[in-house]
Amino acid sequence: MSVMDAPAGEPRSTQRHTTTPGRAARPRRLRFVLGKLFSLLLTLFIASLAVFFSRFLVPGDPARFLLRGRSPKPEALVEITRQFGLDKPAWEQYLNWLGGILHGDWGRSLTYRQDVSDVLLNRLPTTLQLVALAAVFITLLGLLAGIIASLNKGFGDRFILVTLTAAGAVPPFVAAIALVALFAVQLGWFPSFGSGDGFLGRVWHLTLPALALGITYIAFVARVTRSSMNEQLVREHVEVAMSRGLTRSSVVVRHVLRNALGPILTVSGVMIAGLLVSSAIIEQTFGLTGIGQLLVQSIDRLDFGVVQAIVMVVVTAFVVVNTVVDLLQPLIDPRIAAGTETR
Amino acid sequence: MSQLLNVQDFTLGFAGRDPLLNGISLHVDDGEAVALVGESGSGKSLTTRATLGLLPERSQHSGTVAVRGLNTLTARSAELLGLRRNKASMIFQDPRAGINPVRTVGDFLTETLVRWRGLSRAEALERAVEQLEQVGLRRASELVHQHPHQLSGGMLQRVMIAAALLDSPELLLCDEPTTALDVTTQAGIVKLLRDEQQARGMGMLFITHDLNLASSLCERVYVLRNGRVVEHGSAREVFLAPQEEYTRQLVGATPSIELDRVPAVPVAVEGEEPILSVDSLSKHYELPHGDTLTALDQATFTLPVGGSLGVVGESGSGKSTLARLVVGLETPSEGTLRLGVVDRPDRPLKARERKLLAKDVQIVFQDPYLSLDPRIAVGHAVADVFRLHQKQGRRQAQDSARELLGRVGIGPERFDAKPRALSGGQRQRVALAKALAARPRLLVLDEATSALDVSVQAQVLELVEELRDQLGLTILFVTHDLAVVSRLCSQVLVMHQGRIVEQGPTARILADPGDDYTRNLIGSRPRPLWDRDVITTP
Structure with a gap:
């Protein structure tokens, strides 16, 4: 909304040129939220199409794979094909699959001979906990490193920047081996295997995997924080706040960090959602039974029911996290809600 | 009581470069409105910021900048906070950039009151509403819940002034507070500043590049050029009978309706x-x-x-x-x-x-810093227009460009210069030459x-x-x-x-x-x- 200045009786123009947030903004806000939710559903629908039909591009017949090692009798092959509904036309299979998902039925796993949802539910908690802990590390350590770097120009900044660049270049499995070598083998502070029991046990067991998983992203978030804060630090409103006698810490918290949050949130959202996929290697290294590992195995065994379910879960998590980020943005920067600023 | 603002022989610069400010001396008494006039780069903003102890990082300085006897160049940070909170307030050039866009107007106004004047949020908000009404804003109780982007520039500048006045300063520093505003809005703001300054008996240091504006608000004027005070005296004397060559030029160049x-x-x-x-x-x-x-x-x-x-x-x-x-x-x-x-x-x-x-x-657009491609040398930029519109060959286009640039006052030695090597005025001449090359x-x-x-x-x-x-x-x-x-x-x-x-x-x-x-x-x-x-x- 561009507001223009009226002539000499300029204060009089107040009535004409401003909108009260309560009245005019509410329907617009509702439309904004509904729009975001609609695009969320649309994305999920398109994703489901891609996920389901991509199976037909992969070579190999799942039914034949099931009978590996045995002599495939034609009747048995037909029987299994019929049992898993593989003989029906593709679109009908898709509709059945989609209808099942909406009822919480993800179909049956070919290898495990049980419901996909059961297979998944056994594995999902570990991965979610791992990702959640990694997200905490990424946010805390990333923000901290970024803030320290941006507030300490000179040696501190350069030291952190070099460290971050190095950390960002380390592949997760190398980081995992290094962390295990140092903290598990040398110092013996953390276990190197298994997922532990009870809340504290879990956290204790998952600390090293979460760090290994998050290290690249910590570097990423730290860099975004640093540059976003640097951008804000030179803004005039920060100088105004200084000139009014605010202490340095309240200037940083209220006027620098607060304004820098937008980009930080966007980047962290995208990355944390992406963690679900990249957790496979870490799960393998630390012997955790999560969905990352399951995904790799299932692709190997052409267990398409499980693969589709995992991919859908990951896609959903990704899209939902990003929608939440989008919905939070207007709360962080009111100009986005007004449509005058886009990010 | 010591003098409100007293700057003595203030020099500021960076190691290994010419000083940005060179031996500046000026003073502001209680209840006096003083203008600091100069063109961009003359050092007027630096001087004013130094008054609040806001110095560029790694700068070297000498002399004294004293507010009520407190030298801001040597003061401890606690003393500086006290000065900024109780003695001096500053109004900045662009209120849209100067007020945090993600916080409400009320938050901006009350943050000083709540943080160290010990008022509750509600009390502070009440004071803020009163102050907004006093500076001529209507419906102030609604305004405090709005965000800066919902207000016009003139209204925001009034908010900025209200914020400064809330701290009841003895010294009000104004850094080109009307440059970003329209003429009619400027008139309202200038009147408000003059009225408040007179009513409260504040000392005011008003920075501007506009001599007309300075003379409409201030009794005394300092003219700054390249970090030196070249002339000072009563506004009337400086404006009507300038002593120095530079001031004469400045007065002559100031547009007036004739x-x-x-x-x-x-x-x-x-x-x-x-x-x-x-x-x-x-x-x-x-x-x-x-x-x-x-x-x-x-x-x-x-x-x-x-x-x-x-x-x-x-x-x-x-x-x-x-x-x-x-x-x-x-x-x-x-x-x-x-x-x-x-x-x-x-x-x-x-x-x-x-x-x-x-x-x-x-x-030709307003801002020559934005309208020229920073990677293309100015001579080539002009020659390109000749090639496009006059169908000239490379050699011929370069000759034409050289001639045209000479005509707008850009010598041949600047032909290969990138825009960043030129001053604002030179850039605008180049932009003009680019437009003229098409022979419109x-x-x-x-x-x-x-x-x-x-x-x-x-x-x-x-x-x-x-x-x-x-x-x-x-x-x-x-x-x-x-x-x-x-x-x-x-x-x-x-x-x-x-x-x-x-x-x-x-x-x-x-x-x-x-x-x-x-x-x-x-x-x-x-x-x-x-x-x-x-x-x-x-």
């Missing part, structure tokens, strides 16, 4: 088509939430060959939209636009048509001198005048400054909220305006304090 210097309206040649005729031209924009904004409403005028038309108005008046329509950057919603004998089609132009149009009509018949200048210092503006205006007379150019000059129009344009068109409210010969309109808005615009020009008694402000 009716006897307005160029004459050219005699229309019988039967000749006007170069530009516009009939009921309108431009509407669809806003995201369904409203339409009428940027230009039913504009009708003609511009004869060799004429010069000034388009005057404030921000949002539609003057830039008009300019952009004329050069084909926007497509009209209604009405006709006729250039010479060619009607403008009712759709976005095709590349070929655009090129053909560019041969006849060229535009109509030159549109969109606030082309507004971003420049007064002395540079005077040079560019002189150049445009010269080119107009030598080349027989027709000029459409879009500006908010009536004085600039009075110097350059024989005809003027006053715009307000998308409409043309008045048009005609410049001399007649300035001498005898027929519309209230035009009168208001003319009356809002700053007037020296010593003239106040003679002429009553409308």
Whole structure:
């Protein structure tokens, strides 16, 4: 909304040129939220199409794979094909699959001979906990490193920047081996295997995997924080706040960090959602039974029911996290809600 | 009690470079309004910021800057906080940049009260509302819950002033507080500042590049140049009888309305088509939430060959939209636009048509820092235009560019310079040369001198005048400054909220305006304090 200045009786123009947030903004806000939710559903629908039909591009017949090692009798092959509904036309299979998902039925796993949802539910908690802990590390350590770097120009900044660049270049499995070598083998502070029991046990067991998983992203978030804060630090409103006698810490918290949050949130959202996929290697290294590992195995065994379910879960998590980020943005920067600023 | 502000022999610079400030001495007494006048880079902002202890990082300094005896150059940070909280407040140039855009206006106003004056949030908000009403804002109790982007620039500057006054300072520092505002808004803010300063008996240090403005607000003036005080004295003496050569130049370059210097309206040649005729031209924009904004409403005028038309108005008046329509950057919603004998089609132009149009009509934009490509050497930028529009070869185009640049005052040694090596005035000359290289018949200048210092503006205006007379150019000059129009344009068109409210010969309109808005615009020009008694402000 561009507001223009009226002539000499300029204060009089107040009535004409401003909108009260309560009245005019509410329907617009509702439309904004509904729009975001609609695009969320649309994305999920398109994703489901891609996920389901991509199976037909992969070579190999799942039914034949099931009978590996045995002599495939034609009747048995037909029987299994019929049992898993593989003989029906593709679109009908898709509709059945989609209808099942909406009822919480993800179909049956070919290898495990049980419901996909059961297979998944056994594995999902570990991965979610791992990702959640990694997200905490990424946010805390990333923000901290970024803030320290941006507030300490000179040696501190350069030291952190070099460290971050190095950390960002380390592949997760190398980081995992290094962390295990140092903290598990040398110092013996953390276990190197298994997922532990009870809340504290879990956290204790998952600390090293979460760090290994998050290290690249910590570097990423730290860099975004640093540059976003640097951008804000030179803004005039920060100088105004200084000139009014605010202490340095309240200037940083209220006027620098607060304004820098937008980009930080966007980047962290995208990355944390992406963690679900990249957790496979870490799960393998630390012997955790999560969905990352399951995904790799299932692709190997052409267990398409499980693969589709995992991919859908990951896609959903990704899209939902990003929608939440989008919905939070207007709360962080009111100009986005007004449509005058886009990010 | 020691003097309010006393700066003695203040020098500031960076190691290994010439000092930015060199031996500055000035003082402000209680209840006194003092102006610090200078062009960009003269060091006036640095001096004022030093008053609050806001020094550039790693700068070296000497001398004293004392507020009530506290030397801000050596003070401990706790003492500086005390000074900023209780003694001195500052109002900044651009309120839109100076107020945190993601927090509410009320939060901005109350943060000092809540943080160390020990008021509860509700009490602080009450004080803030009172203060907003006092600086002339209505519905203050609603305003405090709004965000800065919902307020106009003039309103925001009042918010900024209210915030400064809430701390009841003894010294008010104003850093070009009206430069980002329209003329009529500026008049309101200047009056508010003057009233508050008088009523509270505050000392005020007012920074500006505009001598007229300084003389309308302050009793004493310091003139700064390249980090030195070149002249100081009472505003009247400095303005009317400047001692130093530089001050004389500055006063001479400051635009003023002189009716006897307005160029004459050219005699229309019988039967000749006007170069530009516009009939009921309108431009509407669809806003995201369904409203339409009428940027230009039913504009009708003609511009004869060799004429010069000034388009005057404030921000949002539609003057830039008009300019952009004329050069084909926007497509009209209604009405006709006729250039010479060619009607403008009712759709976005095709590349070929655009090129053909560019041969006849060229535009120079406001900000030469944005309108030149930073990677292309200025000589090549101009030569490229010759190659495109005059079909000249590489060698020939370079010669033409060199000649044209020489004509606008850019020597051949600058031919290979990148824009960043040039000053603002030089860049604007290059932009002008680029426009002229197409040998246009109509030159549109969109606030082309507004971003420049007064002395540079005077040079560019002189150049445009010269080119107009030598080349027989027709000029459409879009500006908010009536004085600039009075110097350059024989005809003027006053715009307000998308409409043309008045048009005609410049001399007649300035001498005898027929519309209230035009009168208001003319009356809002700053007037020296010593003239106040003679002429009553409308």
